[in-house]
Amino acid sequence: MDIFVQILLNSLETGGIYALAALGIILIFRTSVTTNFAQGTISMFSAFFATIVLMITGISSILAAVVGMIFALILGILVDFFVISRAQKVNPVSKQIITLGLIMIFLGLAPMLFGTDPLQFPRFIYGSHSFFGATISYNAIFNIIVGLILMGILFFALQKTKWGLSVRATASNDIVARMMGIPTASVTRASWAIAASLGTLAALMLAPTNSVNLSMMDTVQVTALLACILGGFTSFYGAVIAAYLIGFASNLISFYISSIWSDSILYLLILIIILIKPTGLFGKKVVKKV
Amino acid sequence: MDNMNNKVLKIENLSIAFGGLKAVDDLSFDINEGEIFGLIGPNGAGKTTVFNCITQFYKPDEGKIYFKNNKGEVEDLVGVKTHEIIGKGLVRTFQNIELIRELTVVENVMVGAHIDFKASLFNQFFRLKKTREEEAKIRKRAEDILDHMGLLAIKDMLTAGQPYGVLKKIELARALMLNPKLIILDEPAAGLNDTETLSLVNLIREIRDERNCSILLIEHDMKFVNGLCDRICAINFGKLLAIGTPQEIQKNQEVQIAYLGKEDD
Amino acid sequence: MNNKLTNFYKLHKPYTQFLLFGIILSFLPLLVSLGIVKYSLLTTVASILIYSIVALGLNLLLGYSGLISLGTAGFMGMGTYLTAFITADLGLPFELALIISVAVPMLIGVLTGLVSLRIEGYYLAIATLAISEILRKVFIEFDFITNGFSGKQAQYPKLLGFLQLDRNGTYILIVFFLILVMVMMHNLVNSHTGRALSTMRGSEAAASAMGVNIYRHRLLSFAIAVAFSALGGVLYMHFVRYTYPNAWILMLSLNILAVIVIGGIRSISGTVLGAFIVFGVPDLILKRLPVIGSIDGAAYIFNGVLIILVILFYPNGLINIRYDIQRNLRKLFKKGEEING
Numbered sequence: 001m002d003i004f005v006q007i008l009l010n011s012l013e014t015g016g017i018y019a020l021a022a023l024g025i026i027l028i029f030r031t032s033v034t035t036n037f038a039q040g041t042i043s044m045f046s047a048f049f050a051t052i053v054l055m056i057t058g059i060s061s062i063l064a065a066v067v068g069m070i071f072a073l074i075l076g077i078l079v080d081f082f083v084i085s086r087a088q089k090v091n092p093v094s095k096q097i098i099t100l101g102l103i104m105i106f107l108g109l110a111p112m113l114f115g116t117d118p119l120q121f122p123r124f125i126y127g128s129h130s131f132f133g134a135t136i137s138y139n140a141i142f143n144i145i146v147g148l149i150l151m152g153i154l155f156f157a158l159q160k161t162k163w164g165l166s167v168r169a170t171a172s173n174d175i176v177a178r179m180m181g182i183p184t185a186s187v188t189r190a191s192w193a194i195a196a197s198l199g200t201l202a203a204l205m206l207a208p209t210n211s212v213n214l215s216m217m218d219t220v221q222v223t224a225l226l227a228c229i230l231g232g233f234t235s236f237y238g239a240v241i242a243a244y245l246i247g248f249a250s251n252l253i254s255f256y257i258s259s260i261w262s263d264s265i266l267y268l269l270i271l272i273i274i275l276i277k278p279t280g281l282f283g284k285k286v287v288k289k290v
Numbered sequence: 291m292d293n294m295n296n297k298v299l300k301i302e303n304l305s306i307a308f309g310g311l312k313a314v315d316d317l318s319f320d321i322n323e324g325e326i327f328g329l330i331g332p333n334g335a336g337k338t339t340v341f342n343c344i345t346q347f348y349k350p351d352e353g354k355i356y357f358k359n360n361k362g363e364v365e366d367l368v369g370v371k372t373h374e375i376i377g378k379g380l381v382r383t384f385q386n387i388e389l390i391r392e393l394t395v396v397e398n399v400m401v402g403a404h405i406d407f408k409a410s411l412f413n414q415f416f417r418l419k420k421t422r423e424e425e426a427k428i429r430k431r432a433e434d435i436l437d438h439m440g441l442l443a444i445k446d447m448l449t450a451g452q453p454y455g456v457l458k459k460i461e462l463a464r465a466l467m468l469n470p471k472l473i474i475l476d477e478p479a480a481g482l483n484d485t486e487t488l489s490l491v492n493l494i495r496e497i498r499d500e501r502n503c504s505i506l507l508i509e510h511d512m513k514f515v516n517g518l519c520d521r522i523c524a525i526n527f528g529k530l531l532a533i534g535t536p537q538e539i540q541k542n543q544e545v546q547i548a549y550l551g552k553e554d555d
Numbered sequence: 556m557n558n559k560l561t562n563f564y565k566l567h568k569p570y571t572q573f574l575l576f577g578i579i580l581s582f583l584p585l586l587v588s589l590g591i592v593k594y595s596l597l598t599t600v601a602s603i604l605i606y607s608i609v610a611l612g613l614n615l616l617l618g619y620s621g622l623i624s625l626g627t628a629g630f631m632g633m634g635t636y637l638t639a640f641i642t643a644d645l646g647l648p649f650e651l652a653l654i655i656s657v658a659v660p661m662l663i664g665v666l667t668g669l670v671s672l673r674i675e676g677y678y679l680a681i682a683t684l685a686i687s688e689i690l691r692k693v694f695i696e697f698d699f700i701t702n703g704f705s706g707k708q709a710q711y712p713k714l715l716g717f718l719q720l721d722r723n724g725t726y727i728l729i730v731f732f733l734i735l736v737m738v739m740m741h742n743l744v745n746s747h748t749g750r751a752l753s754t755m756r757g758s759e760a761a762a763s764a765m766g767v768n769i770y771r772h773r774l775l776s777f778a779i780a781v782a783f784s785a786l787g788g789v790l791y792m793h794f795v796r797y798t799y800p801n802a803w804i805l806m807l808s809l810n811i812l813a814v815i816v817i818g819g820i821r822s823i824s825g826t827v828l829g830a831f832i833v834f835g836v837p838d839l840i841l842k843r844l845p846v847i848g849s850i851d852g853a854a855y856i857f858n859g860v861l862i863i864l865v866i867l868f869y870p871n872g873l874i875n876i877r878y879d880i881q882r883n884l885r886k887l888f889k890k891g892e893e894i895n896g
Contacts, residue, residue, distance in 0.1 A: 035681070037625075037680070093623060094870065098866055100862070101860070104862070105863075107852065108854070112856075226681065278674045372763040375766075376766040388758040389758075389761070402765055407747035414749075415739040
């Protein structure tokens with residue numbers, strides 16, 4: 001029982017990290033019609049920035065995370081301004097390749113600006129608590145709650161605010177949305193900014209258990225993309241639920257089967273699920289017009 | 291099924307809905323062998339949807355589509371894979387011309403005989419005898435068809451930049467490559483001027499007479515349809531209004547109200 | 556008659572060009588032994604040629620099926636480990652190793668394709684990304700075959716059981732395979748499968764109406780791409796004679812994509828040009844420059860920026876520069892004539 005509770009608690013934390021990253025990917029997919037492969041790299045880059053700021057100024061890790069997220073916001077805006085907004089007429093495949101080019105640029109810039117050594121990013125809060133025989137750190141509780149709150153805000157914003165309506169309109173039909181007077185360009189820009197920021201938070205939540213290094217987001221990126229597929233790539237909810245499910249499965253597999261192979265087994269499992277249910281767990285079949 | 295003696299296509303109770311909206315509703319009609327058959331109706335009546343159901347781009351919710359294939363067997367096309375349709379002897383053209391800009395005219399036409407190519411991948415990689423023979427044979431067939439249409443001179447040009455009327459003819463040439471039993475034409479005369487339309491009417495008649503096939507077409511231009519078709523089926527909101535000869539359809543009141551009604555305004 | 560001649564010319568001209576290119580490349584070992592160029596240049600050029608082979612396969616996938624694979628490095632790495640295991644550990648002949656080391660990755664590729672190609676195109680990129688992560692894990696953890704992080708060694712190939720090649724011989728073998736792959740690609744693109752792929756790219760509706768099985772052709776182009784990746788891996792293993800897990804990371808797959816995009820999508824010569832730019836320029840030029848040369852990530856940034864610039868401003872790739880120059884020159888001449896006339 002206590003082991004299961006422990007796994008459940010851990011899953012809430014890892015699932016939250018995957019969900020934040022996945023939300024960023026879906027947000028960009030729905031406004032820019034491309035799968036953003038650079039999400040993880042941009043997050044890694046901003047996490048490095050936050051860590052360097054923390055090391056130089058000695059501010060608290062929470063403050064450093066806020067600085068990192070603001071940095072990511074700006075980075076997202078710059079990426080959209082210099083690259084994505086100029087690629088509106090580019091076909092979807094080339095757009096994907098552009099995001100792959102972004103990986104190369106940021107992965108090249110990171111060691112140049114921040115060095116090649118892995119850096120340590122401290123936890124947000126120290127201490128831990130016993131809970132049904134399982135221990136959970138306050139930091140994990142903090143991460144779980146902050147993640148949930150941010151997702152709550154995002155979902156509220158998507159449903160109730162003008163921006164959310166614009167995102168959904170842009171997503172369902174870019175041209176019509178523009179004709180209806182929705183500023184699709186700034187909606188897209190905001191989406192890139194928010195996505196980068198969410199990813200950065202995910203990176204910094206992950207950082208204390210790992211370290212801040214060039215490949216820190218590799219697994220998160222792959223997992224988040226797979227979560228998006230499982231969620232059907234159409235719904236924000238689907239991706240988030242899939243992310244938590246994957247987080248849970250990942251912790252189960254590492255505990256009961258193998259921690260070395262947990263990611264590999266998980267990827268294979270997801271691919272098999274996709275083979276059986278091609279449109280994802282929650283996706284709908286779309287009829288293409290000829 | 292047994293009364294398909296001189297019919298090539300027989301559609302029974304065809305229905306398909308998109309999100310609750312019935313695009314085709316309990317539609318039935320049949321096409322005789324050697325017939326030029328027109329499907330008319332106002333915009334949004336479901337004409338192209340009918341075509342897409344016959345060629346299995348859409349899977350109909352209900353109904354049967356019996357087709358007498360080129361072996362003379364009658365079979366229901368519902369559930370057949372889209373890419374297997376052409377092999378049964380049924381081929382279509384598209385409302386917005388779907389030719390490939392990067393390929394030459396003759397190459398585009400050769401694509402129409404794709405399923406006649408049997409050379410293996412290995413054979414193609416090294417351009418062995420079988421590949422060369424097939425290429426030569428089918429290129430000749432494509433050139434003959436282009437010659438017949440008076441397009442032989444442009445065979446090695448790219449399709450990009452060719453005039454609209456020529457593109458329509460190239461697409462028609464591509465559809466002829468396998469000697470189909472039934473050719474489905476989606477608005478063949480749209481965008482053509484009067485001379486081009488007239489030459490198209492003659493071309494379609496010629497194709498029917500020489501190749502002994504049937505033709506099903508959608509068209510807005512009533513003059514074109516009346517002049518060309520043996521029989522016409524009029525539909526509106528996915529439902530059948532009337533089937534008959536052009537004269538009968540012109541006289542039909544329901545058709546007049548639904549489709550030609552504007553003339554009274 | 557005249558017509559026939561032009562056809563023959565059109566069809567056979569590339570063969571001569573490819574052959575000529577191969578002959579020119581074959582002179583490189585001679586130049587090295589005469590001391591005219593540096594010893595290390597042979598290694599650089601050999602790896603560029605190997606990456607050209609890999610990229611030619613991927614160009615079919617990207618250029619004609621509009622699909623992205625991020626598993627290129629993984630499948631290449633698999634080729635290296637398999638051939639090393641078969642020749643060095645099992646002591647079996649090079650030819651057998653070549654066949655198995657291409658066939659096994661192809662099989663895994665087809666399985667990956669079966670999963671992802673049925674649905675949306677962009678699923679393949681994600682599925683191959685996941686597969687390449689798994690493969691890298693295998694390279695690290697299956698240390699009884701792969702030696703883990705310490706890497707694995709193999710020898711120069713012995714052909715037909717008796718012809719032991721040296722460094723120069725292996726280089727010539729690589730040149731041979733590159734020219735072979737160029738010819739094969741040229742033939743395929745100009746045969747019915749190539750036309751079917753082109754049609755698929757232009758209009759999926761037209762392709763399926765003409766009887767092209769889209770799923771099968773996507774799978775086919777992916778299988779070919781994987782096969783050439785693995786072939787590149789085999790050649791790499793027997794030339795460099797060393798493989799280790801960190802050689803087969805995502806960055807390599809991205810560089811191969813860069814080769815195609817920068818050089819010229821759907822172009823054979825463009826792909827080779829792209830390989831020289833992506834893998835040659837950093838090695839031969841960037842590293843020699845002051846300041847920039849000492850920066851680690853300079854090559855990545857160079858290629859990343861170039862990819863984006865090419866897609867935005869020159870989407871058909873740098874190989875088309877020559878046509879544009881020709882066209883502009885012709886315009887210039889015409890203007891001159893008009894002025895003179």
